[in-house]
Structure formats: structure tokens, C-alpha cells
Amino acid sequence: MGHYDALLILSFGGPEGPDDVMPFLENVVRGRGVPRKRLEEVAEHYLGFGGISPINQQNRDLVEALAPTLDVPVYWGNRNWHPYGEDTVRRMREDGVRRAAVFATSAFAGYSSCRQYYEDIARISLPDGPELVKLPHYGDRPGFVEAMADRVREALARLGRDDARLVFTAHSIPLAHARGAYESELLRSAELVNRALGRGGEWDLVWQSRSGPPQVPWLEPDVCDHLREVKADSVVLVPIGFVSDHMEVVYDLDTEARQVAADIGLPMERAGTVGTHPAFVRMVGELMAGPEPVPCSVETCPQV
Structure with missing residues (x-):
């Protein structure tokens, strides 16, 4: 894995308290014309759990599980809530990271599950680095x-x-x-x-x-x-x-x-999700050590 000097876990994000819920959902649907009533219905799902999505803590757990298995630092950023990917990339630049592997917390092809992460990488990348390289799909690994x-x-x-x-x-x-x-x-x-x-x-x-x-x-x-x-x-x-x-x-x-x-x-x-299962954690390192990723085609992950 010598050709990367960091790993960025790039994820969806989620609210961490009642006051976060509507701003988070507005981020998720921005530009899609989703009615306010629908957002309020979904907000009730989150509020039923104290306004806290479990995804953020699970990403923290994944960072903690990965850190001792890799010889590079592990960062984490989100698309829709704090820590935002763009803020994390700025911190990576300040830390001197030059080229980072990007592990998306979505295993399969598709627009929102893959193509949109390429768009995220383009959006959060900085002219003076670091270079961000998305790792491939892994549902069959x-x-x-x-x-x-x-x-x-x-x-x-x-x-x-x-x-x-x-x-x-x-x-x-x-x-x-x-x-x-x-x-x-x-x-x-x-x-x-x-x-x-x-x-x-x-x-x-x-x-x-x-x-x-x-x-x-x-x-x-x-x-x-x-x-x-x-x-x-x-x-x-x-x-x-x-x-x-x-x-x-x-x-x-x-x-x-x-x-x-x-x-x-x-x-x-x-059944539980893979979470921090040791085999899953090990797989991330294997992806980093593997061949240089080739971006998937629009036919595989179509734009919408």
C-alpha cells in the first residue's frame, strides 16, 4: 500500500441530535424538490431514535478498527453532515497527505452508491491536493x-x-x-x-x-x-x-x-451489517494493496 499515504473513509453522514435532523435531511434532498411534508415524515423516524443515526458512531468504530491494521493515517468525512468531506480533506492537506485511498461505505454499483461518490471526490478535491483515489466496489470480495x-x-x-x-x-x-x-x-x-x-x-x-x-x-x-x-x-x-x-x-x-x-x-x-467484522476490516487493507483502481464506467454506474 506504499502508493497511498492515507485512507479517507467517505460516508453518507447522519444527524447526532434532534436539532440536526431537519438540516441533515435538507442536505440530503437539496435540489430534488422533495415536499416538506415528506421530510417531516422521515424526520419522525430519526426523532424516534433521539434524532441520532447510528451511522456516525459506526464510522468512528470503523476508523478505530482500521487504524492499527494500516501503516497510514485514517480519516473520515461525510457527504451530508459533520464531519463534511471537504473539511476533512483540508485537514488532510494540512497534515501533508499527498495521495489518499478513498473507501466509500457503499459496496455496490449504482448512482447514489458509487457514481455520486466520484462526484463527491471531485467536489471536495483541492487544487493543491491531496489526490483522492476511490477504491473499487467490494460486494463480492x-x-x-x-x-x-x-x-x-x-x-x-x-x-x-x-x-x-x-x-x-x-x-x-x-x-x-x-x-x-x-x-x-x-x-x-x-x-x-x-x-x-x-x-x-x-x-x-x-x-x-x-x-x-x-x-x-x-x-x-x-x-x-x-x-x-x-x-x-x-x-x-x-x-x-x-x-x-x-x-x-x-x-x-x-x-x-x-x-x-x-x-x-x-x-x-x-442479521447484523458487516460493521467492524475483522474480515471486513482486513478487506479494506487488501483493497489498498491491490492494483491501481480503474474508475467504473457510466454503463456500470449510470449518471442520473
Whole structure:
């Protein structure tokens, strides 16, 4: 990893108190024409958890886990809330960083999950450095797969049902944005996790956290609709599309989906996200030590 002298973890960001919630959400939807009423509805999800998203603390934990495994300093910046990426890059420049690997906390192809991070890097880069190099997608890397498989094993143990049906979940996106490799990469990753568990049989990939006008088609089925129709005696939800517990995980799965399962009498557990699993932490170093990343094509991660 000698060709990098720092690592930047670049993430989505999240509020850390009630007063942060609306300004954070306004940052997220700026320029998209989202109605105020919709923002107020989403704000209630955050306020139900004290206005605190778990993602920031999980990023701090990831920084702490990575630091002793690397021989370069580890920084962290966000797209939508403090610490903002641009502030972190200024600090990196002051610290003398010349060339940094950028690890996005999103494992798969797509606009918001990949292309937008390239746009972030362009926006926060400074004329006098440091150079920022985005690391590639990693949903099929052995470290990610191993970590996700372990999280599923833990959920199966809590449930006490080795034969529970695995229902993998990821953030839904509008069909108009679903060109490219987003769905195919998720399908491959889910298959690899299922294989790592030594399981045969069927599993499902479903979607969650859709927003926007109801007349705009998004990837389906929704996880809650799927739970109502699934032919299974028990289910483990596997949030494969997330590397840490975003609000979409703790609200849409742990609250809404869990309530649906309880209402219909379906035993359900939610697998953890990869978080700071040792295999996942090790994978980041492997990505840094690997070949020089080649930016993915617009066909893989389309612009919208």
C-alpha cells in the first residue's frame, strides 16, 4: 500500500441530535424538490431514535478498527453532515497527505452508491491536493462475503432455526436509475454469501426504503410486502446492501418489518451489517494493496 499515504473513509453522514435532523435531511434532498411534508415524515423516524443515526458512531468504530491494521493515517468525512468531506480533506492537506485511498461505505454499483461518490471526490478535491483515489466496489470480495456470512450465522443462532429462509435486502431505487450493475452485483453477492454458508435451496433479494411519488416505479418487491407473502416458517433478513446500521436498517427493518412479521406470526431475525467484522476490516487493507483502481464506467454506474 506504499502508493497511498492515507485512507479517507467517505460516508453518507447522519444527524447526532434532534436539532440536526431537519438540516441533515435538507442536505440530503437539496435540489430534488422533495415536499416538506415528506421530510417531516422521515424526520419522525430519526426523532424516534433521539434524532441520532447510528451511522456516525459506526464510522468512528470503523476508523478505530482500521487504524492499527494500516501503516497510514485514517480519516473520515461525510457527504451530508459533520464531519463534511471537504473539511476533512483540508485537514488532510494540512497534515501533508499527498495521495489518499478513498473507501466509500457503499459496496455496490449504482448512482447514489458509487457514481455520486466520484462526484463527491471531485467536489471536495483541492487544487493543491491531496489526490483522492476511490477504491473499487467490494460486494463480492471474500472479506465482505465472510463477514456477511458470519452475521447470518449469528442471526440463525439467535432464531434457533438453521433452516430459516434468507431474505436479502437493499435500498430500492427508481427503475429509471436501475440501469447498470446495481441489481446484478447484489444478486452475485447474495449468492456468494449463501454459498459461504453451505446452504442450498432458494433465497430472496427484496428491496426497502423506497421514497418519492407513488406513481414512479421503483425496484420491487418491498420487504414488508414480501414478508406477508413468503412461504416460509421463519426468516432471517440480511441487509446486504448496507455496511453499517443506517436509519434505513434500524427503522425500516428493525421497526417496520419486525412489526409486520409479528403481526403475521412469522419468526424473524435481522442479521447484523458487516460493521467492524475483522474480515471486513482486513478487506479494506487488501483493497489498498491491490492494483491501481480503474474508475467504473457510466454503463456500470449510470449518471442520473
